[in-house]
Amino acid sequence: MNRDWTGYALRRAGQAVVVVLLAYVFTFVVISVLPGDPVTATLRNPENGFSEEEIARVIAYYGLDQPVHVQLWEALSRFLVGDLGVSLRSDRPVADMLTEVLGSTLALAGTALVVAVVLAFGIAFGAQYLPRPFGPALRAFPSLFLSVPNFLIGLLLIQLFSFQLGLFRAIDADSPTATFFAALTLGIPVSAQIAEVLIANLDHESRQEYAAVARSRGLGRPALLLRHLLKPSSLPVVTVLALTVGELLGGAVITEAVFGRTGVGSLVERSVAMQDLPVLQAVVALAAVVFVVVNLVADLVYPLLDPRVSLQAGPERGVAAR
Amino acid sequence: MTVSTVSGSATAPRGPDRAPARRVPAGVVLSFLVIALVVAWSVAPGLFTAQDPVDGVPADLFLPPSAEHLFGTDHLGRDLFSRVVHGTSSSVTSALVAVAIGVLSGGLIGLIAGFLGGLVDVLLARFVDVLLAIPSFLLAVVVVSALGFQTINAAIATGISAVAVFARVMRSEVLKTRSAVYVEAALLLGGSRTHVLLRHVLPNASRSVLQLAVLHFGLSILVIAGLAFLGYGDPPPASDWGLLVASGKDHPMAPWLVWAPALVTIVTVLSVNRISRWLRTTD
Numbered sequence: 285m286n287r288d289w290t291g292y293a294l295r296r297a298g299q300a301v302v303v304v305l306l307a308y309v310f311t312f313v314v315i316s317v318l319p320g321d322p323v324t325a326t327l328r329n330p331e332n333g334f335s336e337e338e339i340a341r342v343i344a345y346y347g348l349d350q351p352v353h354v355q356l357w358e359a360l361s362r363f364l365v366g367d368l369g370v371s372l373r374s375d376r377p378v379a380d381m382l383t384e385v386l387g388s389t390l391a392l393a394g395t396a397l398v399v400a401v402v403l404a405f406g407i408a409f410g411a412q413y414l415p416r417p418f419g420p421a422l423r424a425f426p427s428l429f430l431s432v433p434n435f436l437i438g439l440l441l442i443q444l445f446s447f448q449l450g451l452f453r454a455i456d457a458d459s460p461t462a463t464f465f466a467a468l469t470l471g472i473p474v475s476a477q478i479a480e481v482l483i484a485n486l487d488h489e490s491r492q493e494y495a496a497v498a499r500s501r502g503l504g505r506p507a508l509l510l511r512h513l514l515k516p517s518s519l520p521v522v523t524v525l526a527l528t529v530g531e532l533l534g535g536a537v538i539t540e541a542v543f544g545r546t547g548v549g550s551l552v553e554r555s556v557a558m559q560d561l562p563v564l565q566a567v568v569a570l571a572a573v574v575f576v577v578v579n580l581v582a583d584l585v586y587p588l589l590d591p592r593v594s595l596q597a598g599p600e601r602g603v604a605a606r
Numbered sequence: 607m608t609v610s611t612v613s614g615s616a617t618a619p620r621g622p623d624r625a626p627a628r629r630v631p632a633g634v635v636l637s638f639l640v641i642a643l644v645v646a647w648s649v650a651p652g653l654f655t656a657q658d659p660v661d662g663v664p665a666d667l668f669l670p671p672s673a674e675h676l677f678g679t680d681h682l683g684r685d686l687f688s689r690v691v692h693g694t695s696s697s698v699t700s701a702l703v704a705v706a707i708g709v710l711s712g713g714l715i716g717l718i719a720g721f722l723g724g725l726v727d728v729l730l731a732r733f734v735d736v737l738l739a740i741p742s743f744l745l746a747v748v749v750v751s752a753l754g755f756q757t758i759n760a761a762i763a764t765g766i767s768a769v770a771v772f773a774r775v776m777r778s779e780v781l782k783t784r785s786a787v788y789v790e791a792a793l794l795l796g797g798s799r800t801h802v803l804l805r806h807v808l809p810n811a812s813r814s815v816l817q818l819a820v821l822h823f824g825l826s827i828l829v830i831a832g833l834a835f836l837g838y839g840d841p842p843p844a845s846d847w848g849l850l851v852a853s854g855k856d857h858p859m860a861p862w863l864v865w866a867p868a869l870v871t872i873v874t875v876l877s878v879n880r881i882s883r884w885l886r887t888t889d
Contacts, residue, residue, distance in 0.1 A: 285726050299735075306736040431875040433828050433848065435835045436868050439855055447858065458887040472718070506664050534743030553836060572739040594888070598692050 287374065291582050300576045308363050311565050312356055343368065343560065363569065367564035373555075378566045388458065389547035392539065393532040396469035396474065397525070402473065403522075404478035411479075412486050413505060422485060429476035434535055438469040438542035466512035466543040471536050474528045480489035481524050485517035521588050530575045614865035615669035634884045637877035644874050657685035659692040660843045668860045681769060681857055684851070690867050697827060697871075700846075707765025709819050711774025719773070719810075720780030726819045730773070736808030737770035746829060750838045757839040757846060758832070768822055775818050779811035810878035815884040824878035831871055837843040847871045 303541070362369065368378040370447040379508055411422040445465055446449045452461035489495060498508050540549035548567060587593045647654060663684030669679040677686035681850075719730035737745070749763035783789060783806060792802050812848045831848030833839055839846055840854060854863030 297858055299732075302732065303735045303739050305718065305741050306732065310736050311748060314650065314749060324685060427879055428876065431824065431828075431879055433831050433835070433851070433868070433871060434726075435832060435848075436864075436872075439864060443858070446616050449642070529616075530739070530741035531743070534741030534745075537747060538836065541836060552747060555748060557839070559751075560749065568744060568748060570746055571741050572736075575739045575741065579703070 289587065292587075295355055296498065296580055296583060298444075299458035300580045301467070303576050304569070304572050305360070305363075307563070308569045309356065310361065311568045315561050316352055316355070338375070342372070367565040368569070370481050371560055371563055373558050373560045378423065378563050381563065382548070382566060384566055385547050385551050388545060389533075389549060391463060391472065392536060392545065392547060393529075394464060397529075399464075399467050399471035399577055400475040400478060400528070401525070403475035403520075404482055405518075406447055407475070408482035408486060409509070411483050412490075413499040413509070425478045426483070428560065432472075434469065435538050435542050437472055438466070438534060438539060441465045442542070442605065453554060462545075466539050466545060469542065470532060470539045472477035473535070475533055477522055477528060480525055481520055482517060485520060486513055489513045489517050519586075522582050522589065526579045527553055529578045533571045533574065558566075609689065610789070631884065633880055637884075638885045639879040640873060641881070643693060644698060648698045651688075651691045651695065655685065655688040655691050658686060658714075659845055668857070670860075671866070678860065678862040680854070680860070686863065686866055689845040689850060690847070690870055691738050691774040692846055693850060693867075696757055696844060697763055697830065697847045697888050700757050700764075701823055701826040703758065703761040704764035704768065704830065705819050705823050707762060708768030708772045708822055709815060711765075711770040713776045713815060716717045716765040716774040716776025716778075717780055717803075717807075720777040720784065721799075722808065727777075734770045734773045736851070737767075737773075742767035743829065743832065747838070748834060748838075750833060755838045755841075755842065757834070760830050760833040760839045761826075763833070763888055764826050768826070771822070772815065772818065775814055776811055776823055779814050783807045783810045818880055819883060820878060820882040824875040824882070827871065827878070 325515070359369075366379070368382070369382060370376065371378055374381070407425050409424050411419050413419065414422065442465070446453065446462075452459055452465065488507075490508075495508065495512060497511055503511070536547060536549035537552050539545075540547045542552055548570075551563065552567050554560070555567075616799065623863070651659075662685075664683050666679050666683040667681060669675050669683075671678040675687065676687050677690060677779035679685055680689070715730055715734065719727045719734075740876075745767040746760070746763040749766050750760050753759035786806075789802055789806050791844065792806060797805070827847075830839070831846070831851070834846045835852040836850030838848060842849065847870060851864050851871075854860070854867065857863055
């Protein structure tokens with residue numbers, strides 16, 4: 285078993301590295317193949333006040349006078365040694381700009397993940413065990429959550445809890461309360477996906493024979509849930525959680541805009557407005573690294589958590605609608 | 607793992623007396639009515655409102671919803687209902703464009719990968735992994751910033767970010783059908799690969815892809831609204847739903863400017879999702 289696992293882990297880690305590198309290449313291709321030459325357009329824009337010397341330096345750094353495949357090769361070899369390039373706007377290293385804002389977004393996404401899990405388990409248990417009409421009504425929540433634009437949830441929360449109840453001040457974006465409501469905004473759509481899976485799994489498991497046996501032995505519903513149904517139903521959530529990490533990073537763009545937070549999302553928004561492509565490319569690379577690593581860990585841990593999963597076929601990943 | 611292995615314990619209805627079980631639920635009928643109305647709004651907005659969506663009446667600023675102005679008026683005295691109805695076409699069409707891009711390119715990738723197998727499959731699977739690794743909203747933002755800020759580009763970007771999901775589903779459907787006995791029989795009987803592809807594989811895969819396409823139509827409306835909210839779509843006086851919400855939030859004393867277009871969006875997406883779920887259960 286252990287040797288199998290090590291081999292499997294090595295194979296998967298190799299694949300992960302390839303995917304990250306290809307994601308970097310893909311972003312490069314999207315940005316350079318699509319029409320327009322934003323880099324030189326930005327540099328030549330007199331408003332930005334680049335001197336001829338600086339322009340020449342940036343052009344030489346990115347090899348913009350070289351053919352595309354040479355540029356790609358250079359960019360990739362810089363990426364491999366951890367150099368993310370230099371911002372076209374502020375002339376600062378992209379890596380510095382990223383580390384500056386990373387903490388805020390990690391706090392937001394981490395809280396959102398916790399909020400999503402708590403909310404999802406609450407909805408799923410409520411749907412199973414609350415009496416009519418509340419239980420069945422809760423089953424409609426995931427579908428409702430997935431139909432509401434993410435920015436609208438944010439606007440509603442701000443309107444309700446900041447303007448009406450005065451629980452937090454919208455200006456003070458990094459206070460714990462403001463962070464919590466921003467995380468709620470980001471976490472609600474994610475919680476819907478987890479809750480859907482949990483509800484389906486709890487339904488499925490409670491129809492199994494072992495559940496019927498436990499019930500016939502006189503086990504009450506709460507004990508049945510805690511002792512028998514919970515583990516097999518919530519293990520697949522690990523996979524779903526890993527798949528939703530990308531959504532948290534993508535959704536941060538909108539959430540940070542709505543709540544006026546400074547983070548990776550607002551950095552993306554600023555860079556898009558100013559066509560600062562090296563920054564965009566670095567953020568995409570970072571997001572791909574996070575997504576691939578988290579999913580790798582989830583896939584590697586899964587067989588250890590769930591002995592029913594055999595490594596022969598490799599653990600299948602749940603196809604969650606993105 | 608199969609996330610929803612709802613292998614219904616109920617046995618299939620047998621005999622004519624059980625036929626009414628196939629009736630369409632009321633919620634689904636309602637959803638179809640909502641979608642029909644939305645389609646009608648986008649095809650012929652003039653039939654539903656006589657008021658001008660672009661030029662306002664300066665005397666009628668910030669009127670709350672009333673019989674004359676169903677959704678009230680905005681900061682330029684424009685009738686919001688008229689703006690929502692006239693913005694429908696752009697919101698719906700761009701979501702359709704996004705789904706079309708996703709279905710066609712994703713479907714093609716999945717079809718080729720599943721049908722040819724071997725090295726092609728491995729290479730395409732790696733490509734799909736790469737697309738999946740980039741958060742879809744982030745990918746859409748990058749593509750739209752490279753293409754330029756227009757609603758049609760936002761639609762293209764949304765479509766590109768959905769390619770991976772369609773490719774995955776199509777590939778697994780093709781693999782499932784390819785190993786079916788009747789496909790083997792068709793090949794043994796001398797059927798050509800094109801014949802098998804067109805006659806057996808595509809019709810069988812189309813069901814799952816259709817259900818996913820409907821689901822993604824709703825999702826695309828949300829993503830495009832998000833892009834419009836950030837200002838990556840057509841600028842005003844265009845009246846895409848997301849854009850209406852974005853400009854409405856600047857006037858907190860007139861909350862209907864946010865809630866009216868928001869409710870229209872939510873009800874539309876809810877209906878689409880209901881139809882998609884119904885398609886899945888009637889399989």
